[in-house]
Amino acid sequence: MNSAKRTVTSRGRVIAHPKRFTPTTPSPLQLPPPQLPLSPLLQTTADPPLNPKAVDLNRKRKRLVGSKVTHMPSLTFDDESDDEADDDSDVSEDDDIVNQPAKKIMRTTSSCPAFDKENIDITDNNERINMNINNVYIKLNTSFNDNMKKFEKRFNRLTSACLSSKNSSLDQFKSSSADGFQLEVLCGSVNLLDVCARNYGDYARQILRILYTTEELCSSILPTDSTHFARKPLDIVRFRKFHDAIRNKYRIASNKYDEFYHFCLRRKLVDFLCDERKRQIKRKEKLTNNRQQQQQPTHLQEAPSHHQQQPRHDEQLPVHDQQQLSNTAKNDSSTENTNHLD
DNA sequence: TGCAGACAAGAGTCGTCCAA
DNA sequence: TTGGACGACTCTTGTCTGCA
Known part of the structure; x- marks a missing residue:
C-alpha cells in the first residue's frame, strides 16, 4: 500500500495514494429537512411520508377540489352516474391530468339549476372528505412519531445495558478451566x-x-x-x-x-x-x-543549581x-x- | 481544593469491502 | 465504476476519580 506519492492532511494523517476524493458534505443533521409534497397540515415533522404514494394522493387532491371524488381507491362515494367520467380518467396519469379540468367540472357548467345545486353539494362533500383525510394523516403521523420515540427510548436502554454489561464483566471472556495458561511472561x-x-x-x-x-x-x-x-x-x-x-x-x-x-x-x-x-x-x-x-532574569543566573532541571x-x-x-x-x-x- | 490521570463522546478523515 | 457502510485513528472537549 505504500506508494511514492504521499500527502499529509492538516491533522498529520498520511494519505498514501488517495484513490477517491471524499467531498466534505454537511452532515444530514445540518441539511434542511426534505420538503414534503404533502399539505402543510401534514408536515408536522420532518419525517418522510408513511406511504410514498401520498405524494400522488396530494396531487390528486388538486383535482378533487371542486370535482367529485372519483379517484380515491379506498373511498366509495361514487354514484353510478360518474362512471362515464371515470372511464376517461386514469389514476396513473401525470401532470396533464392534474392541470386539465376534470370532466365532471364540465357538467357544472350546465344551465340546469338542479345540476348546479348538486355540484355545490358535491363540492362541500369533497371538502369535508379532504378534511377527514387530512385528519387521518395527522393522526397516523402523530401516532407513528410517538411509537418511534417509545421505540428509540427502549432501544437506547437496551444498548446501554448491553454496553455496560460488556464493559464491566470479564467473566464472559474468561476460560472455564485454568489449564493452558503460562505462569510467567x-x-x-x-x-x-x-x-x-x-x-x-x-x-x-x-x-x-x-x-x-x-x-x-x-x-x-x-x-x-x-x-x-x-x-x-x-x-x-x-x-x-x-x-x-x-x-x-x-x-x-x-x-x-x-x-x-x-x-x-x-x-x-x-x-x-x-x-x-x-x-x-x-x-x-x-x-x-x-x-x-x-534565562530571563540575569541577576538570578547565579542562583543555586537545583533550579536547573535536567x-x-x-x-x-x-x-x-x-x-x-x-x-x-x-x-x-x-x-x-x-x-x-x- | 487543585492537579493529574483515566475515560467518554463526538467530529473529522481515510481505506477497504461490497452491492448496485 | 460508484457510492454507502464500516472500521480505524486522530484530535478536542469535558467529566470523573484518586491523591497530596
Whole structure:
C-alpha cells in the first residue's frame, strides 16, 4: 500500500495514494429537512411520508377540489352516474391530468339549476372528505412519531445495558478451566504476570509502559495493517508479549481474546497513547517555561543549581511532537505533523 | 481544593469491502 | 465504476476519580 506519492492532511494523517476524493458534505443533521409534497397540515415533522404514494394522493387532491371524488381507491362515494367520467380518467396519469379540468367540472357548467345545486353539494362533500383525510394523516403521523420515540427510548436502554454489561464483566471472556495458561511472561528479568494493577485497563497500561519507552508510546499507534497513518505502529513482537501477558493474567479464553481486546481493551489503549502524547507535550511545555524563566532574569543566573532541571530521558520528544509543540505554541494547528513522515 | 490521570463522546478523515 | 457502510485513528472537549 505504500506508494511514492504521499500527502499529509492538516491533522498529520498520511494519505498514501488517495484513490477517491471524499467531498466534505454537511452532515444530514445540518441539511434542511426534505420538503414534503404533502399539505402543510401534514408536515408536522420532518419525517418522510408513511406511504410514498401520498405524494400522488396530494396531487390528486388538486383535482378533487371542486370535482367529485372519483379517484380515491379506498373511498366509495361514487354514484353510478360518474362512471362515464371515470372511464376517461386514469389514476396513473401525470401532470396533464392534474392541470386539465376534470370532466365532471364540465357538467357544472350546465344551465340546469338542479345540476348546479348538486355540484355545490358535491363540492362541500369533497371538502369535508379532504378534511377527514387530512385528519387521518395527522393522526397516523402523530401516532407513528410517538411509537418511534417509545421505540428509540427502549432501544437506547437496551444498548446501554448491553454496553455496560460488556464493559464491566470479564467473566464472559474468561476460560472455564485454568489449564493452558503460562505462569510467567518474561520481559527481560521481569515477570509481567507479577505486575499488580487495579483492573485490566490499568494492567494493560503498566505493561505497555514496561514493554515500550515513553518515546515509543508517544510516537506510535496500536499495531495495524493499515499504512496510511502518520505514526508508525508499535513493535508487533513486543505487542504479542503484551497480548500474552493480558491473556494469561486474566485467564481469558484464547477463542474469546480477540473479542475482549476489541470491545474492552482497544479503546482504552488508543486513549492511553493519545493521553501519553498530551502528557509529554505538557511536560515539554513546562520544561520550556522553566528554561525561559531561568534565562530571563540575569541577576538570578547565579542562583543555586537545583533550579536547573535536567531533561529526563522520557522528555526527549520525537521530531513530530516537537513540531506539534511548536505549532501549539503558535496556535496554528494547520501545519502540525508535517515533518514526521518516513 | 487543585492537579493529574483515566475515560467518554463526538467530529473529522481515510481505506477497504461490497452491492448496485 | 460508484457510492454507502464500516472500521480505524486522530484530535478536542469535558467529566470523573484518586491523591497530596
